[in-house]
Amino acid sequence: MTERRIERFSFIERMMHWLAALSFLYAALTGLALWSHRLYWLAAVFGGGETVRGWHPWGGIVFTLTIGYMFQNWARQMKLDREDLQWLRRAHRYAIHDDKDLPEANKFNAGQKLLFWVQSVATILLLFSGTVLWWPHSMSQDFRLLAILIHPISAILSIGAIIVHIYMGTAAVPGAFRGMIQGWVRPEWASSHHPKWFREILKR
Numbered sequence: 001m002t003e004r005r006i007e008r009f010s011f012i013e014r015m016m017h018w019l020a021a022l023s024f025l026y027a028a029l030t031g032l033a034l035w036s037h038r039l040y041w042l043a044a045v046f047g048g049g050e051t052v053r054g055w056h057p058w059g060g061i062v063f064t065l066t067i068g069y070m071f072q073n074w075a076r077q078m079k080l081d082r083e084d085l086q087w088l089r090r091a092h093r094y095a096i097h098d099d100k101d102l103p104e105a106n107k108f109n110a111g112q113k114l115l116f117w118v119q120s121v122a123t124i125l126l127l128f129s130g131t132v133l134w135w136p137h138s139m140s141q142d143f144r145l146l147a148i149l150i151h152p153i154s155a156i157l158s159i160g161a162i163i164v165h166i167y168m169g170t171a172a173v174p175g176a177f178r179g180m181i182q183g184w185v186r187p188e189w190a191s192s193h194h195p196k197w198f199r200e201i202l203k204r
């Protein structure tokens with residue numbers, strides 16, 4: 001900790017996060033183009049139907065690898081405990097900035113943890129169903145039908161979670177975005193949003 005600056009995310013964590021964001025955006029937009037003829041115009045933006053069909057799965061692979069990195073890096077800190085469940089029951093208070101009765105957050109609050117697990121499960125489902133759709137002719141009819149059902153459902157889950165995440169990381173929690181760009185936050189930000197984590201840092 002330097003004076004009035006606390007490291008929140010390392011360089012590699014930030015690189016992997018923004019690679020996740022870019023690959024997610026690419027996979028989500030090209031996936032929407034392939035999914036619905038009403039959104040097929042999106043394919044033109046990304047080089048046409050053939051290009052999109054060829055590269056969409058690779059966007060998904062890059063995204064999966066970045067999620068794999070985040071998983072091995074943060075899974076331990078993302079475990080939900082009893083206080084987190086209390087936090088989630090009162091999450092509506094957090095949304096209206098009335099957090100005095102909420103249990104104190106550690107490095108990540110319960111909402112962030114929940115989104116992390118939703119995203120991890122959705123990514124696994126996307127990977128397996130996406131692999132079936134990548135090589136449909138080598139798969140059985142049952143697998144194909146299951147994949148056609150699971151792939152868009154898990155994509156919608158994932159896109160929904162990310163929309164909430166982007167809103168929280170930009171408009172709802174000022175100061176958080178700088179942590180993911182420059183890697184540091186102010187002590188006042190840390191003590192008000194993540195008091196347990198802040199106290200741990202002071203002890204180091």
Ligand code: HEM
Pocket residue numbers: 008017020021022024025067070108112113115116119162165166169170176177178179180
């Ligand atoms: C594209 C727009 C995105 C923006 C603006 C954004 C913003 C942020 C910010 C500001 C943080 C730091 C929060 C804090 O310090 O408490 C963060 C953390 C994180 N981001 Fe993103 N993010 C984006 C996309 C993504 C994507 C696509 C993923 C992958 C699923 C992702 C996964 C995470 C995870 C796992 C964390 C740590 C836990 C959390 O804060 O929720 N982000 N993001």
